[in-house]
Amino acid sequence: MLAGKRILLIIGGGIAAYKCPELIRLLRGRGAAVTPVLTRAGAEFVTPLTLSSVANEVAHSDLFDLTHEAEIGHIQLSRAADLVVVAPATADLMAKMAQGLANDLASTLLLATDKSVLIAPAMNVRMWEHPATQRNRAQLAGDGVRFVGPNVGDMACGEFGPGRMAEPAEIVAAIEAELSGGSLSGKHVLVTSGPTHEPIDPVRYIANRSSGAQGTALAAALRDLGARVSFITGPADVPPPSGVTVTRVQTAREMAEAVAQALPADAAVFAAAVADWRVANANGQKMKKDGKGTLPTLEFAENPDILATVSQMAEGRPPLVVGFAAETETVVEHATAKRARKGCDWIVANDVSPASGVMGGAENAVTIIDDAGAESWPRMGKDEVARRLAARIAAALGEG
Structure with a gap:
């Protein structure tokens, strides 16, 4: 090169x-x-x-x-x-x-x-x-x-x-x-990033500790290789990169709708940490303590599975669908099972247990799981992970 x-x-x-x-x-x-x-x-x-x-x-x-x-x-x-x-x-x-x-x-x-x-x-x-x-x-x-x-x-x-x-x-x-700039010229890549916020009431919500840094870095790396990037982001800690089409969402259902609107694409990378559940009985007003120690009852409903939905599309499925698996134990085993269950082409697995410092941190250590098996990369900056993954995506799309 x-x-x-x-x-x-x-x-x-x-x-x-x-x-x-x-x-x-x-x-x-x-x-x-x-x-x-x-x-x-x-x-x-x-x-x-x-x-x-x-x-x-x-x-x-x-x-x-x-x-x-x-x-x-x-x-x-x-x-x-x-x-x-x-x-x-x-x-x-x-x-x-x-x-x-x-x-x-x-x-x-x-x-x-x-x-x-x-x-x-x-x-x-x-x-x-x-x-x-x-x-x-x-x-x-x-x-x-x-x-x-x-x-x-x-x-x-x-x-x-x-x-x-x-x-x-x-x-x-x-x-x-x-x-290698330009290797994705003419390609459209969809990237999701950040957490989703699922409301309990107008001032409280359920979320996770995702900063959005890895998805943001990946969108920038794909842009730098010449791709047209549709970047769909939840309320992340980091600003979106310049030179991409940004759609901001709050909830998983909003993200699912935005993904549907952004398709078709040559590749779709689902780096967002989407909440698995939402509060089905979210209150329209701020919930108050009643002074008697009565605790509110929250009823949960399952959110749409965006990765599985796109991976299993009968028509219009992107040629390459990449998911992320944030795990806290037996990372490769859980991620391998997730890939089979969802039907995506690759899973990017990482350990997000508190000791790893990955969620909200500047570095990441990932394992790429595909048909060939599991390929572990050394710990490195999230920007570097993004560049390597973008180059891998470009190579895969170039091969057809």
Whole structure:
């Protein structure tokens, strides 16, 4: 996939820069050419000689290099690449990118490029969570910059949390996904996401802890591969991605209706955590305590089974139907049984027990179950899970 591609790799000043020689080695092993660019701070962690040796190209660092700037070298570097990758992307580099500053070679290249930009943030957890960094992140995402990571884990400073740079293999997978853009061009993919809220009365409801992060990331990844995405979301914690058709719903019945309206599709991915039951005797007014300790009686009714309904359609069934199975025990066994019961093509199974930290967290560990069996993926960021799953969907649709 990367044969003949040129990657402009900008290396910021963080301890994670030590991973960049391995990243270059992996990229070259897949046929890509890599041009390294070091910031002044980046050179404190990895030397130009090391990068030049691994990349077999000159590692650039000086904006005012007379040899290269005689021919406006920073413009040539920024335009010659197929993709610009920033790893590690420090808080300082992200701030420069968001504000359009250009006072060194790296920031000048980022402002001058007309190519897509993929960044792998890396910084202390407090720096990542700071409102200024999150504002910059939102600005960059709105500008079309792609992200891989950051991952959650131990920091060099001894703290723990989000801020670790994605591993080299994850970054390579993100690069491959970015450069395979268009593999879903002309395809329509339906994605459901988030929880549903089933009312008890006008102010109370039954729900689950789904944040909608995985479904949202998947919709964005499918969009990035060129698909036309119909995104049907319950009341999620995360905003929907740009560039997709968004339908917002509250209840399972509303989601079922929205799915029916969005069909036909080439693929349907049901990532939403739909409530299995609703309150049949929901009250039209807020329920009050009577002061006597009498407890209200809630009667439940089964919600429509959206995944089974679409999987078992006699006419108009999408060629590929993917379900999700959120389990707390014997994950693969329960998910395998669910796939057979529902009739879908794939099930994406994950462990959502409290100890896993998956529901509401930034990472996921999934197992894909299909006719060939169960394929377990290592724990990784939800964005990375989405990119890999989107690439798998594209490959399946491409095969017919």
